[in-house]
Amino acid sequence: MPQINFVYQGKTVDIENEKTILEAARLAGVTIESPCNGIGSCGKCKVGTSGGVVLACQHHVREDMEVIVKDYNDENKSLQILSEGSNFDYDIQPFITKRVSGSKTEVYGGGKLLGIEDGDTSSFIYGLAIDIGTTTLVTALVDLSNGKTLASESTLNPQAAYAQDVLGRIHFASKDDGLAVLYNSFIEVLVTMILALTKKAGLKREHIYELVYSGNTTMLHIATNTDPYSLGQFPYTPNLFGAEHLSAKDLHISPFGIIWLPPIISAYVGADITSGILASALNKKKGTTVFIDIGTNGEMVLAKDGRLAASSTAAGPAFEGMNISCGMRASQGAIESFSIADGVFSFGVIGYNPPWGGETPITGICGSGLLDIAGELVRTGLIGKNGRFINPGNENNATPLISRIRPHEGKNAFFVTDDIYLSQKDIRQIQLAKGAIRCGIEMLLTHFNMNAADIDSLEIAGSFGYHLNEASLLNIGLLPAAFAGKTAFVGNTSMSGATAFLLNTTFRSQMTELVKEIDVVELANDENFEKNFIKHLSF
Structure with missing residues (x-):
């Protein structure tokens, strides 16, 4: 051998x-x-x-x-992962409590005795909030007695090495040992993160009693070692629905440690969106708000005076740079911003204070840079509405940047540097991803019999979304023109919502009831989906 x-x-x-x-x-x-x-x-x-x-x-x-x-860890060290999102004030009412009884300490969960510890350990009562993203993992160690975050850790989701998006994970998990491989890789990394958190905070992991997992439906299946096969087969029924406790025995925390899962909205609108609804108080806002988590799985909610409708669309890995020629994640050396003014372009590179001056090697283009480049090329006419680069050989197309459009593998490409470029194939991937998300927005509007102009505000959530700019999203048509000036970037609401669930148990029953009332709009079941999707492929 x-x-x-x-x-x-x-x-x-x-x-x-x-x-x-x-x-x-x-x-x-x-x-x-x-x-x-x-x-x-x-x-x-x-x-x-x-x-x-x-x-x-x-x-x-x-x-x-x-x-x-x-070395996979090199990318982890410089990766830009957002660990916080919009939040709100609330009372501290954790699920886990303690009571000293003589020489022992009783540990309770929701008023029920979970276990007994020797001595007085009442001062040590901790929990973990965990955002399980398709691409990244974010954890926060929280003191359940006062709500303070003691330490946080973030890293790449190791499952991304096996499959980039949720459909790929479902397919991989369906292979012989696929689910075990994905689950074990997650557990191994999470245990390592827990050890790092407790070392930072100077406490024992045996004093961690509850974790809240926030993530999309597929990620929660895999993180709990639950077969996600049914999520990839019609009628797309989950094997778990959240709003429940599971054992945390594999995580080597307290022997009575438990995991709580927020309620899941549907097969493709997960607990991360439930957490986002909580963190953004969507159900309590007056007027009309669109909430979007832009990523490999574009999940979105339209809230109108407390009534909610949710949907999701498979945007694919383009925004993460994974099926882009020079694409990469948001780490050292990635072009993260790009602009054109007076026929001259400039760009920012992670690891260097923009504009880039040559000191940091450029290794690729991350998602925010990708959309900036596409947006600016569309705005300045270097890319037409059909997604094609203009012909550099046509004298009518003379522009200061025309020399940057050069043949590459038989088709035109735009070269940011001599080595880093955006190809015609890459543009098509952007069109597919942005068309999917725009189609989702339009079909939620249709569900409420509304137009884009009726929207009062747009909230873009997620670590990736936080680094985008509104102009680029408008330039490529990912957002309707009527959304201009209405956008707020609310950060990692999956994480801030998970923390709220951890610290106030009353939110759990409230959101469990709310989720039952959300209209789930299944795009694939709509007879107009394909027509709308094709319509929104153009810039």
């Missing part, structure tokens, strides 16, 4: 002949990102071998070899 040595990770594994480097890496526990789940379409699993750079998912092993894989 050939032996593979992953040089930087210091791991060696024997693999059956003709297996791929990617399969060997997964067997060895080495992370190689493969957003397309190994079909060879994303080009993100490049590794170094003695024969040169190859795609790990396509290179079949026939002999012993050394493989160079970039």
Whole structure:
């Protein structure tokens, strides 16, 4: 059997002949990102071998070899992950309480005895709020006695190495050991994060008693080791619905530790949106508000004087940069902003105070930079409404930046630098993603018999959404023109909502009842969906 040595990770594994480097890496526990789940379409699993750079998912092993894989932790160190969102004042009424009885301390959950500890431990009562994103994980260690956040940690969701979006995760989990692989990778990273949090705060993990998991429906299935297969099959029925407690035995916290899941709205509108509704008080706002979490799974809510309708659309991984030629996550070296003025462009790079001056190596384009570039090229006419670059050979198309449009692999591309570019294929991916989200917005408006001009405010949630700018979203048509000037970026409301659930138990019953009243608009079941989607592909 050939032996593979992953040089930087210091791991060696024997693999059956003709297996791929990617399969060997997964067997060895080495992370190689493969957003397309190994079909060879994303080009993100490049590794170094003695024969040169190859795609790990396509290179079949026939002999012993050394493989160079970039250190996954390097990206984690500089990744921009937002850990907070809009919040509100509330009383501290946690589910977990303690009572000293003689030489013992009784630990209660919702008034019921969970367990007994030796000595007086009444001063040590902690919980965790966890935002389980498709791409990232964010955790906060909270003192349940006073509501203070003692420490926070964030990292990439390790499952992204196996599949980038929720549909890919569902498919991967349906394979032989797929669910176990995804669940164990999550648990391993979460336990590591818990150890880091307790070390920062100087406390024992045995004094953590409750966790609140906030995430989309697929992420909660996988995080609880629940088969998500039914989420990918009509009629798309979840195997769990939230508003329940589960054991936290795998997390090595208190022996009576428990996990609480917020109520799930539907198969594709998850507990992260329930948390967002709570954090943004959507059900209490007067007028009409659109709430959108822009990401791989674009979830959205329209709130009209307390009445709510929710939907979701598969935007795909374009906004995360994962199926974009020079795309990358928001970490060191990524172009994160871009603008054109008087025929000259400038851009900002993560790790350097913009505008970029050459000191930081540019390694790619993250989601916010991607939408800025597309938006500016559309605004200045370098990209037409149909998504095509203008012809640089046409004398009628002469502009100061025309020289930046050059042939690449048989089609035009816009070169930001000599190595970093936006291709015609990339533009198509942006059109598909933005068309899906715009279609969702329009169909929620139709559900309420409203027009875009009737909207009073737009709230964009999520770590990715927080780094966007309204002008770019308007330029590419992701948002209706009537939304101009109405946008607020509310941050990681999944996390702030999870913290509120952790600290005030009354919110749990309130939101469980509210979720039952939300209209779920299933876009795929609407006869006008395909027509609306195609309509909104154009810029």
